Amino acid sequence: MGTGHIPGADHTPKTVGAVWGLLVLNTLGSTGARTIVPLPRSLIQMVTMGALVAAFALALAVNLRLRIRAGAFLFLLTLLLVPSVISSAGLESGFGALFRCARLALFVATLWLLSRWWDGSVTFVRHHIRMYFAVLGSVAAGLVISPGAALPELYGGRLVGALWPLTPPQIGQYAAVIIGLTVLLVLGRRTDRGSAAVVIVPSLVLLALTHTRTATLGLLIGLAAAIGSLVLTSAAARRFFTWAVLCAAVAAVGFGSALRAWFLRGQSQEYFTSFTGREKVWDALLAAPRAASERLFGMGLGDKSFGGLPIDNSWLAVYHEQGLTGAAIVALIVVVLAGVALLRPPSLPRACAIFLISYCAIASYTEAGLGDASPYLLHLAVAASLLAAPAAAVPSAAPEAPRRRVPRWARNER
Template sequence: MSGDLMHGGVPGAREAADRTDAKGTAQARTGTPRAVGVVWALLGLNTLGSAGAKTVITLPRSLIQMATMGALVAAFALALALNLKLRVRPSAFVFLLTLLLVPSLISSIQLAGAGALFRCTRLALFVGTLWLLSRWWDGGTTFVRYHVRMYFAVLVLVAAGLAVAPGTAMPEYYGGRLVGALWPLTPPQIGQYSAIIVGLTVLLLLDRRTTGANAALIIVPTLALLALTHTRTATVGLIVGLVVAIGSLILTSAAARRFFAWTVVISTVAVVAFMSALQSWFMRGQSKEGLSNLTGRAKVWDSLLAEPRTLGEQAYGTGLGDKSFGGLPIDNSWLAIYHEQGVIGITIVAAFLAVMGGVALLRPPSLARACALFLITYCAISSYTEVGLGDSSPYLLHLALAASLLVPSAATGDTAATGPGTAAAPPSAPTPAAPRRRIPRWARR
């Protein structure tokens, strides 16, 4: 009895305290450090790019490149500091992305110069940081929230530029489309970030992971910015991606069914009532001929495909570059990969898209699966008129988020992260509660 009094004087208090301490220790061991969100934000800063619209205060491109590249180096260093034991989680996406370095490096060494090797180094650091972060990929929504907060902060910067200098934010040389006035961002970039934020927030709302007020605070201004960019690719990607994602939830979620039904009704009424305005927004003042040749993109694509190439250039490409051909932007991920990383690069990129799509379709219905399907669908659609699937870019960051969502959760048999040469530890059996000590009758008296 004296021993029990030393540990609290209440029978079972010691055992309860031990179980509470063990639970807290386990949560601290398996939780995601807050610094991981900082690493994710630094990766996002690296992918913002250094070329774009004119800003209110002219920023030297060299200074912007130093900031973006410095952010990548800082992200890798911080991720390494958080994961000194190099414990990583198996990921087909990151593995195939690592293989993509091979044709990039071969073509850059043989055919290109220092600029291509610099871009290879940037891609290697990007992939290495993803490997280090994979330790905390658990199929949860932690990285989804990192993603939404990061790009919403970028859009707040865009909105601030619109408020400070509306003429600079909507210049005539971009046809009055919204650009970044404080940081050089193009209309397609702003449209992409807006579409991703809206899609992920809608899915979080359907699963009741956020409140309606918080969702409206994000979705309404973001949709307004998307409309000001006049970005058709982002709009189509958002609509199709949400249809696929919500369709994967219809059989198991009443909220998804209600949202889908109301969206169809409201969209039908809006199309009928505002047909002329929607048509004018979609055409952006272009002629039907300009729309048919995708604003001149088709001419660049034809010239790129007609360019004579050696067998090595067809296999490995011409080295990582600025995604242009003949001084004009390529604006197609597949042709850019063919030009810079060859047929081997196209095969690898198609492989990780197919693998991720197949894994997502085989998963049971859930929020994580819906978010992954939305991101994969959006990136697949955007690849037709945007570049980025073969180099460090926001699109690879979106797909990395999808890969983190497709990791089996602990409830479905999660595999532990392992270090080099270390086997995964088997799941530990729950510790049985210690039996309560029987107190003799004389002691109770």
């Protein structure tokens, strides 16, 4: 099995983009708001799992020689399968735990096959933006077709997926990520402002309609960290940072009350400081009695809930399902990626990676997903592709110069 980039393979096949789109489809989930046309959960699961199988098959077809680029991210992600399988093998969480283990294994195997094209370029950033923009397009279409279904009272009037069951936090996450990445591509002059506006403006509108605080904070803090890494080397980044600070100051003064009302979403200060009731679930999870093996390896992969309520914290979800071992591996993944990003010289790929890592780190406190096949692992996979060292070009062998024929009389003189 090869471990290097194929010499001469300068262009990523279009099939790789299709594989990435199938991975995105697989991680959309099967639960959420009621759709305009009711979709049975079994049908959605069939579509999402079929997408993962198709992604693996396509990735294998385009990489038949099994050439990969080994790295710490994929190694640690593969290592995460160990506590997942150990905890799920006891069947305490039912056969669904083993099914989720198989899904995670197939997900990781597909990333290994795609690692052949991880070369430090922004190729996968573009795939990421296109695929999630298509998802947001379906959300916008649902909003146009049926505003009542897209802004239901059940979710407090927040935007949901009316064509595909997507929750407000999911939509906010997708919008925030592609906004941040597109802004960075503009600053790096990898796209024009017109094309960027087509992505950024509608995504900002959808983000605002979701009233998702985590996504908004992740976008702002992640962009601040990413642009800060470019300030010393990019005049465009310095200008953008200056204007962003000025606009933020004006917005805070002129629209402070409106922004505060949007941020609180009609909730009391006490309810807001308890993370909208999440702390009750977190305290109950930590107080629950566990055997030594359950503390070490967890209870098995589940639906990221405890007592029928969502955990909404990546670290506690990993601790609950994969134990302290899984939590340590996930922490290593984040720390290693962040460490590599900080050690790299300033560049656009490094800035995009910093944005994605920062966003995932911030969202991990109120969202679950770092320990299983999820959009967050896809974000980190894009960061890993951006931090991969460019493949060394193999110099082509220069044709040997024809030997000059020496006359016999000259040879005799020599």
